[in-house]
Amino acid sequence: MKNKLQQFKQDILRQLGEVVDISLLQELEKKYLGRKGELTLLLKDIGNLPAEEKKAVGKLANGIRAEIQAKLAAVKQRLGVSQADKFFDATLPGEKIKAGHLHPLTQVQRELEKIFTSMGFMVLDGPELESDYYNFEALNIPAHHPARDLQDTFYIDHKNQRGEYDLVMRTHTSSVQVRAMERYGAPLRCAVLGKIYRQEATDQRHEHTFYQIEGLMVDKDVSAANLMAVLQTMFVRLFGPGVKIRLRPGYFSFVEPGVEVEMSCLLCQGKGCPVCKQTGWVEMLGAGLVHPNVLRFGGIDPKIYSGFAFGTGIERLAMMKYGIDDIRLFHSGDLHFLQQF
Numbered sequence: 001m002k003n004k005l006q007q008f009k010q011d012i013l014r015q016l017g018e019v020v021d022i023s024l025l026q027e028l029e030k031k032y033l034g035r036k037g038e039l040t041l042l043l044k045d046i047g048n049l050p051a052e053e054k055k056a057v058g059k060l061a062n063g064i065r066a067e068i069q070a071k072l073a074a075v076k077q078r079l080g081v082s083q084a085d086k087f088f089d090a091t092l093p094g095e096k097i098k099a100g101h102l103h104p105l106t107q108v109q110r111e112l113e114k115i116f117t118s119m120g121f122m123v124l125d126g127p128e129l130e131s132d133y134y135n136f137e138a139l140n141i142p143a144h145h146p147a148r149d150l151q152d153t154f155y156i157d158h159k160n161q162r163g164e165y166d167l168v169m170r171t172h173t174s175s176v177q178v179r180a181m182e183r184y185g186a187p188l189r190c191a192v193l194g195k196i197y198r199q200e201a202t203d204q205r206h207e208h209t210f211y212q213i214e215g216l217m218v219d220k221d222v223s224a225a226n227l228m229a230v231l232q233t234m235f236v237r238l239f240g241p242g243v244k245i246r247l248r249p250g251y252f253s254f255v256e257p258g259v260e261v262e263m264s265c266l267l268c269q270g271k272g273c274p275v276c277k278q279t280g281w282v283e284m285l286g287a288g289l290v291h292p293n294v295l296r297f298g299g300i301d302p303k304i305y306s307g308f309a310f311g312t313g314i315e316r317l318a319m320m321k322y323g324i325d326d327i328r329l330f331h332s333g334d335l336h337f338l339q340q341f
């Protein structure tokens, strides 16, 4: 058996050394190493040898096979088989390079920025870690005012000289209203987009961290008509020409009068569905005419100037725009969700 193997080895190596073309090489490969090749069958026979021989012959056979395979590979390389082997079909569609894209919230945010800059609004930013003053006090929400309960937040373990906790994670982008008035004075048109925080149990419609857009316009003779025109423009550009809005009275201490703005439900076209609680209308944002106290906090004389302000969640706008029924999806990092945008 050992002799036979050695003989095989020499024969095969010699023939491989003489090969000059690919078809001959393939023939040899099949003849010796194919499924029914001579060497393959011989190796199978080793299994029938008596146990004491099997080990030594097996070892020899494996060595020989490895040697032949190495030689085969070398010859293939010499003949350039590896290149010729690769079939390239130029008619197949190309492989698309996977590129990421903007998060749906970023897309809506950018769209809003475009809408408001086109109406002459500046886009402003403000700190997420905010003073109690700008977040509440300057918006006509003094300490112990019940309106604070509506916007419970995360207080920071830091006391001012009077021993009061004076830093909060901002509960709304309205906190930038007085900052903007102080910096730019009147007349003023600005939109503030950014992240806000609430001490909130999460559910389908609530998050503890989300995004808002705040709009503020201060000028002479600004009225509710201006507010309506700007909001109408925003809704139509965001949702299409068919959308209608309506106002209802609402309470926010930094505006007087305050309103809640509703839009016609896009999901049922106003017929009534679970999303609009069968009313055909969905509450979308809070707004109103800026309270004189807030203008005063911003250093603006309410006898000369008036203004409107509004604020809403960007998630809420995106949910309506794309028909999404769970706010938690936005921050879940779930690619199945994100890849749809």
Ligand code: DAH
Pocket: 171, 172, 173, 174, 214, 215, 252, 254, 255, 285, 286, 287, 288, 309, 310, 311, 312
């Ligand atoms: N800041 C309010 C909130 O987060 C929303 C809001 C209501 C903003 C009325 C306004 C406004 O500017 O006038 O719930």
